[in-house]
Amino acid sequence: MHTLHPSAPSTAYALGELDKESRMGGMGEETHSREVRIVDISDFEARRAEIAEQIWAASVEIGFFQVSGHGIALADIQAAFARAEQLFALPRETKARWPLARNAGWEHKAQIRPSTRTPDQKESYQVTRPRMDGLWPTDQELPGFERATLDFEHQCWTVGMQLLSCFAWKLGFDDDFFTRAHNPASPAYQSTLRMLHYFAVDPALKDELGLWRAGAHTDFDCLTLLFQREGQGGLQVLPGKEMESRQWTSVEPVEGVITCNIGDMLMRWSDDRLPSNFHRVRNPLPHEYQGARYSLAFFCQANEDAVIEGPGKKYPPITAGEYLRQRISANFSSRY
Numbered sequence: 001m002h003t004l005h006p007s008a009p010s011t012a013y014a015l016g017e018l019d020k021e022s023r024m025g026g027m028g029e030e031t032h033s034r035e036v037r038i039v040d041i042s043d044f045e046a047r048r049a050e051i052a053e054q055i056w057a058a059s060v061e062i063g064f065f066q067v068s069g070h071g072i073a074l075a076d077i078q079a080a081f082a083r084a085e086q087l088f089a090l091p092r093e094t095k096a097r098w099p100l101a102r103n104a105g106w107e108h109k110a111q112i113r114p115s116t117r118t119p120d121q122k123e124s125y126q127v128t129r130p131r132m133d134g135l136w137p138t139d140q141e142l143p144g145f146e147r148a149t150l151d152f153e154h155q156c157w158t159v160g161m162q163l164l165s166c167f168a169w170k171l172g173f174d175d176d177f178f179t180r181a182h183n184p185a186s187p188a189y190q191s192t193l194r195m196l197h198y199f200a201v202d203p204a205l206k207d208e209l210g211l212w213r214a215g216a217h218t219d220f221d222c223l224t225l226l227f228q229r230e231g232q233g234g235l236q237v238l239p240g241k242e243m244e245s246r247q248w249t250s251v252e253p254v255e256g257v258i259t260c261n262i263g264d265m266l267m268r269w270s271d272d273r274l275p276s277n278f279h280r281v282r283n284p285l286p287h288e289y290q291g292a293r294y295s296l297a298f299f300c301q302a303n304e305d306a307v308i309e310g311p312g313k314k315y316p317p318i319t320a321g322e323y324l325r326q327r328i329s330a331n332f333s334s335r336y
Helices: 008-022 044-062 074-088 146-173 177-181 265-271 320-329
Strands: 039-040 064-069 105-108 120-129 192-198 213-219 223-228 237-239 247-250 258-262 278-281 293-300
Touching: 008 074, 039 044, 044 064, 044 146, 074 120, 074 146, 074 192, 074 223, 120 146, 146 177, 146 192, 146 293, 192 247, 213 237, 265 320
Parallel strands: 039 064
Antiparallel strands: 064 258, 105 120, 120 192, 192 293, 213 278, 223 258, 223 293, 237 247, 237 278
C-alpha cells in the first residue's frame, strides 16, 4: 500500500470529481431519443483519419461510442465470458485466497459509490499484469485460465491503443503517445482487465430502490472497453449536458460489439475537451430478466509514472499512479 501526499491542486481536482459523483444518486428519467453510435474500425491503418473523426465526434457529443470490426473474434469473447463464469462459480473461500489489492484480485460487494453510498451488487476479479503474484487460480482449479486470460487482455490492449492513437492525433500528440504511456512491459503498467458478476435479483429485494448493480459513476481511466452479453442489459449513460435533467439512456448489448467510454484521465489529458460522462448499471425492472449479469471491462489506465498534462496545460501535471490512487480510495476502503 502506498502512502499518498498529493499536492493541493491535484487534491482539489480529485475532490471536485467526487463531489460531482456524490450528487448523481436517484433514479432520474429514462429516454430513448439518444443514440450511442457504432463505429466500424476495420482496416484500421488505412482508415485511421476517418475513424478518428468519427470517434472524436461521438466522444465529444456523448462521451460514449461502440466499435465493430475490431478484430477480436466472437469465439474469443465468448470464451472469456465462459472463463469468468467458471471463476465466479468457485467456492467463496477459494476466491477469498486472491483478495483485491492495488487493482488486482477478487472482491465481493466491496465497491461503494459516492453516488449511492451502498455496495454495488456484484463481485469482480481484476487482472493487472505486474500485480498478479499469488492471485491466479491454479491449473487444478481452472486449467489454462492464466494464459488464456492474459491473451485476451492483450487483445483488448491492442484495440485500446488503436483507439487512443486516434485521440492522440486529434489532440496534437504523436500517434504512439498513449501507447508509450500504457506500456505493458513496464512494472509501472496499471491497465486492468476486470471480470464482473452482477448477482441475480433476490425476489425479496426486487423493489428495493436503494440497491444498484453499479451506482452512477465516471471511470478513472483513459478509455474503457466493455463487453456485454445479449439479454443481460442494464447499462445506462448520462451525457454531461443532461446532468441536471438526469435523463439516462440504455446501451443495449450487441454481440461482438465493444462499448467504449472516455474516462477521467483522458478528460484531464484533453484539457476537458473529451467528457468523462456518468453511467450506471440499474437493477432489472420486474418484467426484465432477473438472473445474473456478466460483463468484461478493460480499463486503459496509464502507467504509474506517466505524467498527465494536457496540450493547453489547463491542470497542473500529476502522475497517473497518484491520480488513480486518489480516485480508487474513494470507492474501495483500504484496497489500494
